Amino acid sequence: MRWEELDRQPCSLARSLSIVGDRWTLLVLRECFLRVRRFEEFEQRLGIARHVLADRLKKLTDAGVLEKVPYRERPRREEYRLTEKGLDLYPVMLSLLDWGDKWMAEPEGPPVLRRHKACGHVAHAVHTCSECGEVLGARDMTVEIGPGAKGGELPPAATAKGNPSK
């Protein structure tokens, strides 16, 4: 499979990865969530090659994840800001952060703690069902064909074994 075909696959994971599934994009977005907005600042903080950065920012802008907002005229300068679509990637960042905290940290603990403003506790994210509120684990959901399936069918492995809970 070629990389350019990914955004046309009938799979939301593949389509998401067509935007954030490369080496640098999520690190660029991490900086965005930390309120970094300017080209130079991305470059200095990430140590990314400039043309790769230019390419990622353009792709993210084209995809509607970032938008260019002018912050000075003469000379015209623009900064990159998260759109609503971009802000919506927060759960993805949070999931990766929590997984890294749990499985990739030093013995002493994670390098950065996140504190929930509302309740004041150091916290991580728990995934719950949007309908009943229960915690969602790895085998708590089944898959079925959706309206955008385009005459496709579910991958055999998803159905062959009845997708049993583990």
Next chain:
Amino acid sequence: MRWEELDRQPCSLARSLSIVGDRWTLLVLRECFLRVRRFEEFEQRLGIARHVLADRLKKLTDAGVLEKVPYRERPRREEYRLTEKGLDLYPVMLSLLDWGDKWMAEPEGPPVLRRHKACGHVAHAVHTCSECGEVLGARDMTVEIGPGAKGGELPPAATAKGNPSK
């Protein structure tokens, strides 16, 4: 920054990405969650080059995300299964899936629906605070230095503006 340095950065996101942050790994893991376990099956379903697949499976096994389990002796054959560490990536998959459903789907809707076994509803994941249970949005948490920080400090952008809520 070189790619091999990523797993030593004092950032859980960077460390997570050192494992799942490339073009193919999350697609391989998608298949794992769909109970695909054999080399040939991964190859056929993904259309991935065989040596790239071999490389990714080895890296995931070395990282403890997958394990090789023998399923036949003479000739010895092994299949790849998710470990606990691997199963713990489910929230990451779910976040990407939900984001793709919301922002990348066709007008008709997403290609695949997920139904919560326990309550029977088609559902998506909601991120909630592990301590107080409230829903977590993009600007609901502050960051602070953690025990594994190694004398580092928070990135300036995270503190410079007091990390205000938006």
Next chain:
DNA sequence: TCACGTCAGTTCCGTTTTAGAACCAATGGA
């Protein structure tokens, strides 16, 4: 006015990574 600095890129070149295809090795079966 003229050198210098800032910001946001673009261009060039050499190294890595990837895609696609062919090849290899252990074993079992006809």
Next chain:
DNA sequence: TCCATTGGTTCTAAAACGGAACTGACGTGA
């Protein structure tokens, strides 16, 4: 013996990446 199955490895060419230099529009200070 020849073929099929499974799980890879090796080869070549194309694409992506890292690092450094260059460009261009403008401001500043001497």
